[in-house]
Amino acid sequence: MRNVLLIIVVILGAASVLVAQSGRRKDPVPVPTPTPEEKPVGTNPKSVDPKAPPVTAEKNEEYRCTEDGTLAHVIDDGVKRGFQPKEVDTQAEITFRPE
Helix, strand or coil: HHHHHHHHHHHHHHHHHHHHCCCCCCCCCCCCCCCCCCCCCCCCCCCCCCCCCCCCCCCCEEEEECCCCEEEEEECCCCCCCEEEEEEEECCCCCCCCC
């Protein structure tokens, strides 16, 4: 028991001497910030076609983004959307219900 206590005291004493500092800490070495890359003046990475006028938002219209970052109208590609009640003479009949 006495030996265990002596070993613990020696370990704590050695650790306190090894870990203790004199009160002076070294400042951390500042990491230099990378210099920003210079971009050539006059070249624009996203060039817009000067012939196409910009798309303006209109009410009840749908738009999508193009690859060059401009807007384009979503054109109806012939998909049938359904019928209005005024366009149909007979009612729909349900013949099969999924489980």
